[in-house]
Amino acid sequence: MTAIASVKGRRVWDSRGHPTVEVEVTLETGAVGRAIAPAGASRGTREAIDLRDGGTALRGKGVARALASVTDTIAPALVGRDVTDQAGADATILGLDTSPLKETLGGNATVATSLAILHAAAADARQPLWRHVANHYGTTPSLPLPEIQIFGGGAHAGRRVDIQDFMIMVPGATTFDEVMEVTNEVYFAAGDIMARRGKLAGVADEGGWWPSFDSNEEALETLVEAISLAGETPGDRVIISLDIAASEFGKQGRYRLALEDREMDSGQLVDMLGGWLKSYPIASIEDPVGEDDPEGMAEFTRRHGADVQIIGDDYLVTNARLVEEAAAAGACNAVLIKVNQAGTVTESVQTFEAAAKAGFGAVVSARSGETEDVSISHLSTGLGGGQLKVGSFTRSERMAKWNECLRFQDDLGAGAFVGGAPLAATWWGRKNKEDAA
Ligand code: PEP
Ligand code: MG
Numbered sequence: 329m330t331a332i333a334s335v336k337g338r339r340v341w342d343s344r345g346h347p348t349v350e351v352e353v354t355l356e357t358g359a360v361g362r363a364i365a366p367a368g369a370s371r372g373t374r375e376a377i378d379l380r381d382g383g384t385a386l387r388g389k390g391v392a393r394a395l396a397s398v399t400d401t402i403a404p405a406l407v408g409r410d411v412t413d414q415a416g417a418d419a420t421i422l423g424l425d426t427s428p429l430k431e432t433l434g435g436n437a438t439v440a441t442s443l444a445i446l447h448a449a450a451a452d453a454r455q456p457l458w459r460h461v462a463n464h465y466g467t468t469p470s471l472p473l474p475e476i477q478i479f480g481g482g483a484h485a486g487r488r489v490d491i492q493d494f495m496i497m498v499p500g501a502t503t504f505d506e507v508m509e510v511t512n513e514v515y516f517a518a519g520d521i522m523a524r525r526g527k528l529a530g531v532a533d534e535g536g537w538w539p540s541f542d543s544n545e546e547a548l549e550t551l552v553e554a555i556s557l558a559g560e561t562p563g564d565r566v567i568i569s570l571d572i573a574a575s576e577f578g579k580q581g582r583y584r585l586a587l588e589d590r591e592m593d594s595g596q597l598v599d600m601l602g603g604w605l606k607s608y609p610i611a612s613i614e615d616p617v618g619e620d621d622p623e624g625m626a627e628f629t630r631r632h633g634a635d636v637q638i639i640g641d642d643y644l645v646t647n648a649r650l651v652e653e654a655a656a657a658g659a660c661n662a663v664l665i666k667v668n669q670a671g672t673v674t675e676s677v678q679t680f681e682a683a684a685k686a687g688f689g690a691v692v693s694a695r696s697g698e699t700e701d702v703s704i705s706h707l708s709t710g711l712g713g714g715q716l717k718v719g720s721f722t723r724s725e726r727m728a729k730w731n732e733c734l735r736f737q738d739d740l741g742a743g744a745f746v747g748g749a750p751l752a753a754t755w756w757g758r759k760n761k762e763d764a765a
Contacts, residue, residue, distance in 0.1 A: 337398030361448025367697035372642035379434025461710025480532025499748030500565030534719030563609030662689030
């Protein structure tokens with residue numbers, strides 16, 4: 329047992345320039361662990377609450393109340409506890425806040441503390457965090473398959489296009505390094521095409537290009553062109569992945585695509601997306617319908633679940649019980665794991681375990697508001713077998729997370745890359761098997 333000696337909160341600043349919570353846990357041995365809470369812009373209504381001060385200062389985003397939770401409530405309960413008992417520490421935190429969405433302490437206070445405890449335990453064991461995670465949870469580490477944004481949209485780009493993330497994945501790569509190389513080529517090819525056509529308006533919140541397209545389909549067409557211009561055959565080594573983030577443009581089964589001034593019901597949205605799946609090499613799609621549209625999600629999964637990865641983000645909010653319910657209802661076949669949606673490491677790992685049990689894929693994910701914190705690179709590698717979504721291929725809060733994985737590659741060996749395994753059950757996996765035969 330190594331006891332926690334102190335838990336300290338600190339105000340730091342995120343990639344959008346907003347304040348956020350950093351927590352530093354120091355042990356009796358002198359080992360230190362530190363973590364920073366990220367912040368979402370397109371948030372699920374059932375995720376842990378990011379506690380903010382409100383008012384006019386700092387645009388209402390001050391974190392004095394969340395820092396007070398750390399200093400006044402969380403720290404006194406954790407000092408003296410065994411740092412290696414992550415589940416016990418997280419249970420203690422949960423016992424301090426019985427509200428359903430952690431609004432009393434703030435999910436930003438709880439997640440930074442919970443992750444800092446994990447970091448401190450790893451530091452005390454003199455191990456990189458990913459190795460500590462694998463030892464602690466009995467998992468087999470592997471380098472994840474990245475999902476990388478090329479264009480930002482939705483809440484991350486002034487709603488310039490309705491769809492939030494136009495991404496690529498490189499399941500046909502044999503190393504993590506190769507994914508980075510291919511992504512560099514596709515990212516800049518996309519920028520060149522957009523600049524040439526006057527469609528490039530800047531860089532969105534997660535580092536992807538901020539597009540000025542006339543339709544959501546134009547974004548898809550351009551992405552296919554960019555993949556080709558990069559010397560790839562779309563759907564071969566590289567596939568398209570989308571985060572529709574439909575809760576951002578629809579409620580109770582009614583959706584409105586502002587860019588095209590089109591209103592539709594859930595059935596029409598499902599039909600439209602089904603058309604995209606036929607026309608473009610899309611092998612993964614996130615939140616195709618809103619968080620409050622279980623019929624739409626079940627219908628979409630019934631039609632396409634055997635062909636593409638269908639990820640629940642706002643729909644499942646990193647909640648193990650919601651994953652179990654979705655599996656029983658035939659909705660989704662994968663879950664996004666955002667540690668701050670759950671609010672603690674233990675609940676996030678429980679969701680990861682519930683996903684494995686349900687046969688769901690798991691994509692560990694950053695938020696649109698991020699920092700230099702690279703905990704999620706370690707978590708996804710340590711837990712193994714998964715995927716990692718951290719935004720685009722520029723801006724250091726994103727690149728820090730990809731670069732950290734390259735360091736793990738040196739320790740684990742290039743062969744530890746999962747490659748296309750997470751997409752094996754999709755049309756891409758079947759095609760790939762046929763190509764290999
Ligand atoms: C997402 O929706 O997957 C995402 C990363 O965005 P945000 O952090 O704004 O929820
Ligand atoms: Mg999402």
